Amino acid sequence: MKCRTYGDRGVLLSSLSEAERSRLLHRVESGLPPACDEYVLGYDSILLIGAQTIAVQEWLEQTNGTEVRAIKPSGCRIIEVDYTGADLDSVAQACNLTVTEVIELHSAPVYTVRMMGFSPGFPYLDGLDPRLHLDRRSSPRDHILPGTVAIGGAHAGIYSVASPGGWHLLGHTELNLFNLDAARDLDPDPAQVFALSVGQRIRFQPMSTP
Structure with a gap:
């Protein structure tokens, strides 16, 4: 340290x-x-x-004398995903997999929220299967919709607000990760502002497959 x-x-x-x-x-x-x-x-x-x-x-x-404890232990939250992302085919090709295999590998693990960034409520998720590890896109997109489920490097993530981005897009969830109205309160409650928190465990559940 x-x-x-x-x-x-x-x-x-x-x-x-x-x-x-x-x-x-x-x-x-x-x-x-x-x-x-x-x-x-x-x-x-x-x-x-x-x-x-x-x-x-x-x-x-x-x-240094404090007992090591797990970060915010919690149950596993299920997040439904419509796997119709723009990069499904290219990810499958790059990883030498079928689209169905990409979806299965992405939705199988239990992920842990490692940290929040680069936009409010964006979760960096540990646990992505190594077979889906890919460098970020060489040409980032100018506009990605909130709720877009994506992968980049060794992590999975969900875009919380509309923003540019260079991750590979796999699908979309209806979960609202960032509540702007709650954030505008004089004394906002983080639990009301952000759908996810550091240490939380999640799992993706396919809504549909090609």
């Missing part, structure tokens, strides 16, 4: 192992370091906004 000052008012904890990431996430959810306003979770990092390096180092010494 690396600890360094980040900008004018932040400390970045990076190069975290799975155990360190789990331990630290549990700790920040229980109580932030002194002067820390909020935290931002990365793939293998945690940014502590407003914190000072010395205070964080002391906080880390206390954290």
